[in-house]
Amino acid sequence: MELQLALDLVDITGAKEVVAEVAEYIDIVEIGTPVIINEGLHAVKAVKEAFPNLTVLADLKVMDAGGYEVMKAAEAGAGIVTILGVADDLTISGAVAEAKKQGARILVDMINVKNLAERAKEVDALGVDFICVHSGYDHQAAGMNSFEDLRTIKGVVKQAKTAIAGGIKLDTIAEVVSAGPDLVIVGGGITGADDRKAAAAEIQKLVRQA
């Protein structure tokens, strides 16, 4: 099981400061959608240059032009790029083909997918690397989480790795880990902690024990 740190509410300088604090505890650093909206793919490039040993995920949440957008993110240094599960199969296949060419991987974000089990089977068959259940900020604000969704996709996904994101914190990490995802994604649970290093260390300990 691996740990991904999601950086959403920072600029490039802030992103590098947070990663410098917790780099030893994480496997992947996510440049979140809000950061890419504000800073562009320069943020991916800057963090990859500063931390060449970490895999950088570009949370583009691609909905169209899969091949082109994956190419641009990979050129900036992304090792993983996110595509929406609600995107067309052609978009996801194009993204997978380009990722293979670039030596990158594709994570499909199942945010707002209604027919979760059926769509997870379909995107699994398209050859994606990760399928991620995700309670976005707006769902979190309404008190929702994705723990049950993780069990649903684990029951049907055969080839891809499974991942979970959205509001995971120290007080919920044990429950998440016990459901057995391959990748746990934590943003505010680390970046919003009083002691980010301690929170990352504790979360990593539980993730590694699994």
Ligand SMILES: O=C([C@H](O)CO)[C@H](O)[C@H](O)COP(=O)(O)O
């Ligand atoms: O993808 C995310 C969200 O849609 C904003 O872009 C977050 O990175 C993801 O939810 C993880 O962050 P936390 O919910 O703060 O753990």
